[in-house]
Amino acid sequence: MKHINIFLFVLLSAFVTSCTKSVTNPIDCNEYPKIYPDYVNVTIPQNIAPLNFMAAPSVDLLDVVIKGTKTTLHFQEDQAIEIPIKKWKNILKENVGKSLTVSVCFYKNKQWKKYKDFVIHISGDTIDYGLVYRLIAPGYEVYSKMGIYQRNLSNFDQTPIIENTLVTGSCVNCHAFKHNNPDCVSFHVRGEHGATVLQMNGPGSEKFMDTKTAKTISSCVYPYWHPDGRYIAYSNNGTKQAFHSVRNERIEVVDKESDIVVYDTKENKLLLCPRIMTKGAFETFPVFSADGKKLYFCSAYAKKIPDQYKEIKYSLCSIDFDAEHGTFGNKIDTLISAHSTGKSISFPRPSFDGKYLMFVMFDYGNFSIWHREADLYLLDLKTGKYRAMTEVNSNNTESFHDWSTNSRWFVFSSRRDDGLYTRLYIAHIDANGKASKPFMLPQRNPMQNVYNLFSYNVPEFIIRPVKINVKRTGSKLMDKKRDKFGYKEVK
Amino acid sequence: MRSRLSIYYTYGIIALWAIACLVFFQGFYSYHFFYKEQTQLFLFSADYLNTYFSKPAWLACMGGDFLTQFFYYKFAGAAILTIVLLLLGDFTRRSFECCMCGRFSFVIALVVMTVEAVFYFRADFRLSSAVALIGSMGLFLLYCLICKEWIKWVVAVIFIILAYWMFGYGCFVFVLLVVLHDISQPKGWIKLALLVLAVGFPLSMRAHYLLTWQTSLSYPGLGTFQKPNFTIENIFALDNEYYFGNYDKVLKIVHQSDKSLPEVSYFYNLVQARRGLLPDSLLNISQQAQGLFMKLGPNASMIDLYIGGEVFDLCGDMTFDEHSAVLANVFSSQNRNVRMVKRLAEVNLVNNDTAAALKYLRILQKTFVYRKWSARRMPGSQTPAVKDYLQQKRQYINRLDTLRNAGNYRLVLAGLLHSNPQNIAALDYLLCDDLLRKDISSFKKDYDTFFLLRSKRLYQEALLIYLAGTKAKPEECIKYHISDSLLKEFNEYTAIYVQTKGNRWALRDKFGHTYWYYFHFINKR
Structure with a gap:
């Protein structure tokens, strides 16, 4: 039974990873990505909901890496990223008073474009309920x-x-x-x-x-x-x-x-x-x-x-x-x-x-x-x-x-x-x-x-x-x- | 043999009922479907679908609205309604057969179908009501499959809750069927408890769903008995044909309609103004004393709000066009009205307000019916026809900022004419509105300010009233290019009027279509 579970887990993981497309040979764009809503270089409280966003222009894929001091989150979606609340809370908790670095790539017409990394600063000041x-x-x-x-x-x-x-x-x-x-x-x-x-x-x-x-x-x-x-x-x-x-x-x-x-x-x-x-x-x-x-x-x-x-x-x-x-x-x-x-x-x-x-x-x-x-x-x-x-x-x-x-x-x-x-x-x-x-x-x-x-x-x-x-x-x-x-x- | 005959009879009656339903709703009531479709908006978006869960009967409402979006297509409305009602009849028959009413189940089904069909005579009655009934009967048929008694009661409790959640007032139908089904069984207190639960549960959820107790028990809406309203059907017909640009058909419907209705003259005037013939044909039909506009505001009827913006769209006042669209949108089911969302997209495109236009176009992209319409208007990929249309509309927009009350249409039209004196529709609406309200001095003022030497008999007739009233010199008549023949006619009219001491019957045959006759005898204050 245990083996079956492991097998299923491996199969599922393989399926999930096979669904993401690796960012290869991206064109470097020396500008911030146009995302909606605009969360580029914002300051947020440590107890805020995930800042889900999407590509403002129409793209085929959106690749996002959110890097904190300990944890890195990776998302790839065709429209908008949806960050799980638990993972988001953890990464905010680990980085209070510091910044998260967000790397964004857009895939359009079979070409990746990599944009300038931006930061999300996590303030030590909490916000009301x-x-x-x-x-x-x-x-x-x-x-x-x-x-x-x-x-x-x-x-x-x-x-x-x-x-x-x-x-x-x-x-x-x-x-x-x-x-x-x-x-x-x-x-x-x-x-x-x-x-x-x-x-x-x-x-x-x-x-x-x-x-x-x-x-x-x-x-x-x-x-x-x-x-x-x-x-x-x-x-x-x-x-x-x-x-x-x-x-x-x-x-x-x-x-x-x-x-x-x-x-x-x-x-x-x-x-x-x-x-x-x-x-x-x-x-x-x-x-x-x-x-x-x-x-x-x-x-x-x-x-x-x-x-x-x-x-x-x-x-x-x-x-x-x-x-x-x-x-x-x-x-x-x-x-x-x-x-x-x-x-x-x-x-x-x-x-x-x-x-x-x-x-x-x-x-x-x-x-x-x-x-x-x-x-x-x-x-x-x-x-x-x-x-x-x-x-x-x-x-x-x-x-x-x-x-x-x-x-x-x-x-x-x-x-x-x-x-x-x-x-x-x-x-x-x-x-x-x-x-x-x-x-x-x-x-x-x-x-x-x-x-x-x-x-x-x-x-x-x-x-x-x-x-x-x-x-x-x-x-x-x-x-x-x-x-x-x-x-x-x-x- | 007898049983086979009875089946043939049954199918025959059902077929006849379906044909009658189809023929009636398609042949005599089809414009109601278009109105129902236009005054809602169904989006294929998770966020939108999620909104259905904020109230009970989410499945009934979602199913009803989903089907209603196809009412846009010709014949689809009557066909969908007939199929839904047949389905309702079938579920009713099966449910009552399970309740040992085999002999009467067919008749009961026919009655239920017919009653539900009658409810659809109301313009604001939603298809979700029939879906609610079908769903609750479906749950009852599932319930009937359970044999063990104690399981049945547990399932009944769960299904009452489910029925309310998914089908709203359908939970009462479910519990009544359960009671009927088990009427012969002992333990009457259980049935009583179920009835109490069916009433108590919606009331207990009232605070959660934020509904009045009446609405919480009747959600998504009970029907009312009424006769078919062919007057409203006629207004919807005018609206529909005008919307699709079938102006000859609009005029044909006008001539077959009760012309005393403000909505009838409203569409007649719109078509004539569109053709530049408003002053030539204004008095050919009965007109409203209050003028050429629908009264828009919090107390206006939904139908008036729905059609009231067309005149601003025609004349080119984008602010009031937007205002009336927002009003109609606000009063539609769930604050969503696809006609008005389209209108809002267009208004903002005309105004070059791309961000606002994009919002509405993106919403329409999530619809089944209007996806392509939206794509053709997307900034950056607009078709040449759309570009031409927008360019033409932009010529007329108001560039003079004034502050107006919601009902001050004179100021709206004057502003449009100051911005573009070539706006013939606005000009004719302004002058004709003055005339219908018998405000001759305002007419004279507007005529002198904006008139572009269009030789319109109606305006000259009105000018003669002003000139006679102010005892103007003959040179004034020359200044306004009033012909001798018209002056002669006016003198003749005046002479008869004086001679007969204002007897309208002496003047009607010869002068019934003149403004003089209207001024003296029609829409008397």
């Missing part, structure tokens, strides 16, 4: 099938947290976690069964809120949790969608009015401060600083829509916030003025270590996601200096972004792949604020990015899987009973 994002058909005002999903970054598991099939005809959006902690989550359901769902303390603690009050212009959107978990900053936006007639920008989302409010979860009251609810300005995208003592937001002078839409430019501002008393400072500081930049700012996000604030800057308007010129910028909160993140920006849209818990990684959405569908990219940022080349969220099959007709929207890191009582959530949303937000005007 996973990501939460929304998958939705790109950009338009309608939705049929869509949902919020979580993805384990160590493998390819993507599971839905909520889909609108659970509450038919609805749109789920605006998910946010407290400091990447999935026990505290806020997300919004729009439509006939609309509600803001708040989970303060793990599954089962969900509350279903109607966040519109007599004193606010709309329901609460764009949530951001205060670090102590008691407060959530929201904005109220009167939003309209319009279409550009030329192809480059496609869609414009404009606010006709907008204000910022802070929800006190303990008192069940919105704190309404007149300084961030002005008539003459649009205030939006509020976020708390890492220590919770400031509230950053974007603000623009109100203009006539649509005639003056290109003149609407948001500045980055802040106001002090006293978490103990739920009060705001007396003055608004303008950190980056649209007047001086001539541009508009959206989606400010402070790093959790309190050192930086990342934001998007683009030509005009409120919503950067269809602006090709939109790029990521980094503000050093100590020096007050900011810079374009040229290491990660592309000639297409860079937009929503989020920091990992250790503030060493950030994820952002970009349309660089095809100009239409946002895909997620992750980049490392070192202690000096220098970012590495970003890498696309790995997929088991790289072509998944091509076949997928959904955009990745609002990526947020999570430190462990999100658990929501789906049955209860579905039933509660369907019965339409909502708790009301109260409000309190503060000076």
Whole structure:
């Protein structure tokens, strides 16, 4: 019996090896291989899923050798390489803080071509457990099938947290976690069964809120949790969608009015401060600083829509916030003025270590996601200096972004792949604020990015899987009973 | 002898049923198949097939969608449906024979086949429903092969779970057949337990599949009884013939249709505009007061979303063409609609947005039907005909950036005309849209801005209304090259109108096709 097993093993091995074609007399190309996704010279965390890739041009065979300090992996495929997760984890573990060398050869028209070796650097900084994002058909005002999903970054598991099939005809959006902690989550359901769902303390603690009050212009959107978990900053936006007639920008989302409010979860009251609810300005995208003592937001002078839409430019501002008393400072500081930049700012996000604030800057308007010129910028909160993140920006849209818990990684959405569908990219940022080349969220099959007709929207890191009582959530949303937000005007 | 006769009768009835089904669906309802095929997208890709596992009834849905892709071919839709329904009938007969209903099994099978055929009168009913029934009955027939009692019950439990996983609501059919099969046997509590399991299991999986309780029990979708909808069939016929460029046939169908339907006049106008004859024929059929466009947006019907982009494609507005394609795509099954994926590929090719076009072309390369279509359009290997087509389309694209609301079609057309004043389709749509909405002042403004001295009687009739209304001097008429004979006709119309105090019947025979008559009597506000 043992002999039969050995014989079968040898036979199988012979069969497997006979299927690979040895790389003979390759033409040396002094350039990096064109692979999809582009993983050439990227920096990755030690706990990331395998970086499977394929040849960007059409080839007959793709030969890949991944060399670490101890182990070498060899793959030969006709389309894309699929690296076994176990082998990948081992090779990453063996090379933390070092680099893997990747040799790639393409076989086409009975000729091998050998490309310049590239490296994949494995950082000692770990990344959070996973990501939460929304998958939705790109950009338009309608939705049929869509949902919020979580993805384990160590493998390819993507599971839905909520889909609108659970509450038919609805749109789920605006998910946010407290400091990447999935026990505290806020997300919004729009439509006939609309509600803001708040989970303060793990599954089962969900509350279903109607966040519109007599004193606010709309329901609460764009949530951001205060670090102590008691407060959530929201904005109220009167939003309209319009279409550009030329192809480059496609869609414009404009606010006709907008204000910022802070929800006190303990008192069940919105704190309404007149300084961030002005008539003459649009205030939006509020976020708390890492220590919770400031509230950053974007603000623009109100203009006539649509005639003056290109003149609407948001500045980055802040106001002090006293978490103990739920009060705001007396003055608004303008950190980056649209007047001086001539541009508009959206989606400010402070790093959790309190050192930086990342934001998007683009030509005009409120919503950067269809602006090709939109790029990521980094503000050093100590020096007050900011810079374009040229290491990660592309000639297409860079937009929503989020920091990992250790503030060493950030994820952002970009349309660089095809100009239409946002895909997620992750980049490392070192202690000096220098970012590495970003890498696309790995997929088991790289072509998944091509076949997928959904955009990745609002990526947020999570430190462990999100658990929501789906049955209860579905039933509660369907019965339409909502708790009301109260409000309190503060000076 | 009697038994042989009865077999002949059986086969005869089945053959007659099949012929009736085939003839009806091919002869009177075939355009529904094309619509069903166009509003889905089946890809031969592991990632795509994997998406079926995110909901119950994966095998039924996959099988149904796989077969639906062949509805593209003429005669295939009716043939496939008839074969599937015959298969369903056969499985039903065998299943009920196993349930000791031998005498009635044939009748039951006929009823099931007929009911399922009736469900197909609905445009959005999917073939997966019949596959779900066939699959669950197949499991039941396997179950019937088991003799040992205790094994049967264990297998029944496993099959209920399997049936739900693979065939969705088919698990109820399975368990009902099991109960019927073993009705005479004792241990009624086991049957009750199976029934509870058949209901409880889908409900318990609701959170996993993220479905409402109603959907979780009826996945992949129950049919509804309705009469055949020949109005919708007619709209699908117009769409199909327009899509394949059979414009004469479109006009023929229009003349046989209920012309009060906006979709009918919509296709009529598209064909006439394509031929440069929109102003000449606009008032030959009943037109809609709201203008020449389908209202697109979240509240529009799927059919309007599906056809609404054709006008932008014709006039050359790629932004709204793309917008309407995305809308229709979003509202299709699984957000995939092969017609719209093709349209999106073309829009991006016209816009020279190669990366975006490649995405859609690569998707289409994974289809059975559109692989070659995609290959002919691949950047770098485009055929001369494709290159010519794209070049021609590029002449009309909008180069003037403005911000428009989804329903602001006037701005769309004006933008196109500012970019290319030779865009006759856009011009006629703009002017005719003004006229149908009886917005004479906008018409006059647009006419003065864009009109290229095309001598169109319709426009001159409308100008006369404006000129009369503003008490213009005779020189104005000369400026607009209004002939004496037309002026004479207008004076005659006005005289009769005044004399009869606006009696439409006195004017209808002679002036029924004039814009004056439309202005006074049709689509009154």
